[in-house]
Amino acid sequence: MKKQLLSMTVNGEEVNLAVTPNTTLLEVLREDLGLTGVKEGCAEGVCGACTVLMDGNPVRSCLTLALEAGGADIVTVEGMATGGNLHPIQQAFIEHGAVQCGFCTPGMILASKALLDRNSDPSEDEIKTALAGNFCRCTGYRKILEAVSAASTGHTEPRRKE
Amino acid sequence: MRLPPFAYHAPDTLDKALKIKAELGASAPILAGGTDLLVHLKHRLASPAAVISLKNIRTLKGIEVGADSLVLRAGTPLREVAAHEGVIRNFPLLVKAVHSIGAVGIQHFRGTIGGNLCLTPRCLFYNQSLFWRTGKGQCHRTGGKDCLALKGSESCQAICSGDTVPVLAALSAQVTIASAGGMRTAPVAEFFTGKGESPFNMTPEEILTEIRIPLPWGPLSSSYQRLSFRSAVDFPLINAAVAAILDKGKVESFRLVISSAGPAPVILKELESAIKGQKPDPAMLQPVREAAIKAVEGAIIENASASKEYRVKLAAVAAVRAASEALGLENQPS
Numbered sequence: 001m002k003k004q005l006l007s008m009t010v011n012g013e014e015v016n017l018a019v020t021p022n023t024t025l026l027e028v029l030r031e032d033l034g035l036t037g038v039k040e041g042c043a044e045g046v047c048g049a050c051t052v053l054m055d056g057n058p059v060r061s062c063l064t065l066a067l068e069a070g071g072a073d074i075v076t077v078e079g080m081a082t083g084g085n086l087h088p089i090q091q092a093f094i095e096h097g098a099v100q101c102g103f104c105t106p107g108m109i110l111a112s113k114a115l116l117d118r119n120s121d122p123s124e125d126e127i128k129t130a131l132a133g134n135f136c137r138c139t140g141y142r143k144i145l146e147a148v149s150a151a152s153t154g155h156t157e158p159r160r161k162e
Numbered sequence: 163m164r165l166p167p168f169a170y171h172a173p174d175t176l177d178k179a180l181k182i183k184a185e186l187g188a189s190a191p192i193l194a195g196g197t198d199l200l201v202h203l204k205h206r207l208a209s210p211a212a213v214i215s216l217k218n219i220r221t222l223k224g225i226e227v228g229a230d231s232l233v234l235r236a237g238t239p240l241r242e243v244a245a246h247e248g249v250i251r252n253f254p255l256l257v258k259a260v261h262s263i264g265a266v267g268i269q270h271f272r273g274t275i276g277g278n279l280c281l282t283p284r285c286l287f288y289n290q291s292l293f294w295r296t297g298k299g300q301c302h303r304t305g306g307k308d309c310l311a312l313k314g315s316e317s318c319q320a321i322c323s324g325d326t327v328p329v330l331a332a333l334s335a336q337v338t339i340a341s342a343g344g345m346r347t348a349p350v351a352e353f354f355t356g357k358g359e360s361p362f363n364m365t366p367e368e369i370l371t372e373i374r375i376p377l378p379w380g381p382l383s384s385s386y387q388r389l390s391f392r393s394a395v396d397f398p399l400i401n402a403a404v405a406a407i408l409d410k411g412k413v414e415s416f417r418l419v420i421s422s423a424g425p426a427p428v429i430l431k432e433l434e435s436a437i438k439g440q441k442p443d444p445a446m447l448q449p450v451r452e453a454a455i456k457a458v459e460g461a462i463i464e465n466a467s468a469s470k471e472y473r474v475k476l477a478a479v480a481a482v483r484a485a486s487e488a489l490g491l492e493n494q495p496s
C-alpha cells in the first residue's frame with residue numbers, strides 16, 4: 001500500500017508525515033506522534049474515548065482516516081495546558097473529582113471544550129447533550145457534569161446541589 | 163481495531179469522482195463522513211480496493227433555498243443541516259431527526275445527510291465483528307445463501323435505520339443521482355429497493371449528489387418520533403414521521419412514514435385519502451394505530467435488539483404520537 005503525505009496542525013505545531021491510507025487519525029496521533037492521551041476504547045465510534053478536536057469540532061479519531069485530517073487543526077488533551085498551567089476545564093475535573101480511572105477523561109475534556117468554546121454558559125441539559133456520546137464507566141457522570149458546569153462562565157460558588 | 167488496506171482518492175470535482183466510480187464501481191465506495199463506512203471496514207463487512215472521499219468536492223456541500231424547494235447537497239455535515247435557518251423555518255421535523263442521530267461527537271460534525279440516507283441497513287446478525295460472525299455462518303450479504311434472521315428468506319431483511327429517512331420520505335423529497343453518463347432524479351420513497359443486500363436504487367457507478375425537499379404549499383404541521391433504548395448513541399428501534407398540511411382547520415394532505423422496521427421505509431398510503439379533507443379528530447388515531455400495525459407486521463422480523471412483538475407495538479406508539487402531534491391532537495394513551 002502506497003503511503004501518502006499528510007500535513008496537519010497538531011496542538012499548534014505543523015506536522016508532516018507519510019501514512020498508508022488505512023491509518024486512522026487515532027493511530028497517527030498515538031503511534032506516530034506519541035500522543036497517548038488519545039484513548040482507544042471501542043474503536044467503533046461508540047464510546048468517545050478517542051475524541052479529538054478537528055477545526056474546533058469534536059470528532060471520533062477512531063472513525064476518521066488520518067488523510068481526512070489533511071489541512072486540519074487538531075487538538076488533543078496534550079494541547080490543552082498553556083505555559084505549564086492546566087486548562088480551566090482540566091482544573092475543574094481535578095477539583096470536582098470528575099476523574100477516576102481516567103480513561104474517558106481526555107475525550108470528556110475535549111468534548112466539554114468544544115461545547116464551552118461555543119456556548120460559555122450552557123445549561124445542564126446542554127452539557128448532557130454535548131457529552132451524550134462520551135461514556136464513563138466509573139464516575140456516574142454527576143461529578144463530570146459538576147466540573148463542566150464549574151468551568152463555565154455562569155458558574156458562581158458555591159455550586160447548587162440538587 | 164485496524165482497517166483493511168485500500169487506496170484513497172480525494173478528487174476535487176464531482177466529474178473526477180464519477181470517473182473513478184465508472185472504473186472501480188462497487189470496489190470503491192464513497193467515503194462521506196465515514197462514521198458508518200469505517201465501522202463496516204473494521205468489521206470486515208467490506209474490503210474495498212479504494213475509497214473515494216468527498217472531502218475536496220465543494221459542490222457537494224451546502225444548502226440552498228430556492229423558489230419551490232430546499233436543496234441539501236449530499237456531503238453537507240449533519241450539524242449544518244440542523245443549524246440552517248431555512249431548514250429550521252421550513253422543516254422542524256428534519257432538525258429534530260438530525261439532532262436525534264447518535265451523538266454530537268459521533269457524527270454531527272463529520273457525518274453527512276447523504277451518508278445518513280445511504281446508511282447501510284442494519285441487522286443483529288450482520289453488524290458484528292468478524293470474530294462474532296464466524297460463529298454464525300454466512301448470510302445473503304456475507305457470501306452465504308440464506309438469511310440468518312429469517313430462514314428461507316430470499317433476500318436480506320436488514321433494517322433501514324437512518325433517522326432522516328422517514329422524514330425525507332414524508333416530505334416527498336427527491337434524490338439526485340449522478341453517474342459519468344448524466345444525472346437523474348427519483349423520489350426518496352423509490353430510492354429504497356426493499357432488499358438489504360442491494361438497498362438502494364443506485365448502481366455502484368453512481369453517486370448521490372443532492373436531496374431536494376419541496377417547500378410546503380400550505381401550512382405544514384409535522385412530527386418526528388423515534389424510540390430507542392438510550393436517547394443518544396443508539397440507533398432507532400422504530401421511527402415515524404408525519405407531514406401534513408393543515409389549513410383552516412382541515413387536513414389538506416397527510417403522509418405518515420414508518421421506518422427502522424424493514425429494509426425500506428413504509429408509507430401508510432391508505433391513511434392519506436382517509437384523513438384528507440377531514441377536521442383533525444382523536445377518532446383518527448385508532449385507524450392510524452391499526453394501519454401502523456398492519457403495515458409493519460409484514461416488514462419486521464426478529465433481527466434487532468428488541469423482539470418483533472415489541473417493535474410492532476413501538477411502531478404503533480410512534481405512529482400515533484407522530485399523527486397526534488402533527489394533527490394537533492392531545493396525545494392519546496397507546
Ligand SMILES: Cc1cc2nc3c(=O)[nH]c(=O)nc-3n(C[C@H](O)[C@H](O)[C@H](O)COP(=O)(O)OP(=O)(O)OC[C@H]3O[C@@H](n4cnc5c(N)ncnc54)[C@H](O)[C@@H]3O)c2cc1C
Pocket residue numbers: 044045046191192193194195196197198199200201236237240262263264265268269272273274275276277278279280281282323324325326368369370371395396397398
Ligand atoms: C456509535 C454510532 C451510533 C450511530 N447512531 C446513529 C443513529 O442513531 N441514527 C442514525 O441514523 N445513524 C447512526 N449512526 C450511523 C451514522 O453515523 C450516520 O447515519 C451518519 O449520518 C452517516 O453519515 P456519514 O457521512 O458518516 O456516512 P458514511 O459512513 O460516509 O457513508 C455511509 C454509507 O453511504 C455511502 N455514501 C455516503 N455518501 C454517499 C453519496 N453521496 N453517494 C453514494 N453513496 C454514499 C457510503 O459509501 C457508505 O456505504 C451511528 C453510527 C455510530 C458509529
Ligand code: FES
Pocket residue numbers: 039040041042043044045046047048049050051060061062063
Ligand atoms: S474508541 Fe473511538 S469512539 Fe470508542
Ligand code: FES
Pocket residue numbers: 098099100101102103104105135136137138139
Ligand atoms: S473515569 Fe473511568 S471511565 Fe470515566
